[in-house]
Amino acid sequence: MTAVAELAGVSIVRGGALLLDAVDWSIEETDRWVVIGPNGAGKTTMLQILAAQMHPTTGVVGLLGEVLGAIDVFELRPRIGLTSAALADRLPRSERVADVVVSASYAVLGRWREEYDELDHQRAKELLTELGIGHLSERTFGTLSEGERKRVQIARALMTDPELMLLDEPAAGLDLTGREQLVRSLSSIATAEGSPAMVLVTHHVEEIPPGFTHGLLLKQGRVVSAGPIDQALTAETLSETFDLALSLDHQDGRYFARAL
16 A cells, blocks of 8 residues: 655644644555644644645655655646635625636636636536535635635635645534535545545534544644554553543444543
8 A cells, every 4th residue: 555645753843832743654445534633733734734824843754756855846736626714815896706716727727828628627516516516616716605615715625626626624613514514525535445544623623524534633733643543543552642531432433522
């Protein structure tokens, strides 16, 4: 099996602060990882490395068959799908939803003079339909609800058939209906044949979609546990990660945690 990403002894120091501390991690092409931890644990920093947006202070990062630092990152980034609040803030609110998605083909934010063929438009339409928002394709991005915008971002991230898909707290700010719709959409992607390797960052176990296979728990830049999700994510490891005695339930493919 091919490794999509490999981190060996990776540490990140910024402004004198240790953000990641000697992290070892391997992601295979069929893996669906969830990264869990409190604020300041290093989760977003981890995604920035995987998105080829940050280089390690020490250690080695293998990404899509290349070594980070020995290849032009602009060759890597089009092969990686990313959704994040920072990216969403840069998407033009006046842009048609269909154009928000199709413009990922050129890795641009906002259509200009680039040309797209019919296959591009058809793929964008199919992705929106698969995510349950095909009827919104002619709406402008700024008129959508927060949950609808999240799913448009996911369609955009999938537009180029990425080899690795990164989701930075995709359910943040959603109400219960929006969260459940998003979890259902991500579960469908995770279990579909031919989907890319996936890494989802969250604070909440309730946001883990069914079909995710592995878990990595972070605390103060260090790995508390990592591996198959039923082994890595337990009441004990979760309690250690959040410094709080927690119970963890697992039912119908979903996780639920509460304080003891």
